[in-house]
Amino acid sequence: MSPFYQTYRIRFVIKDIMQIGTRQATVLAYGANKLKLLAVF
Secondary structure: OOHHHHHHHHHHHHHHHHHHOOHHHHHHHHHHHHHHHHHHO
């Protein structure tokens, strides 16, 4: 399996999850990551 195909599949899954309605959870996770980055600096 090519890495490109794997990346495409992961992206597809993420898109699927967001469509299900866990967009809020994604936003929260994104916010947590941003805070982590700020804590590093």
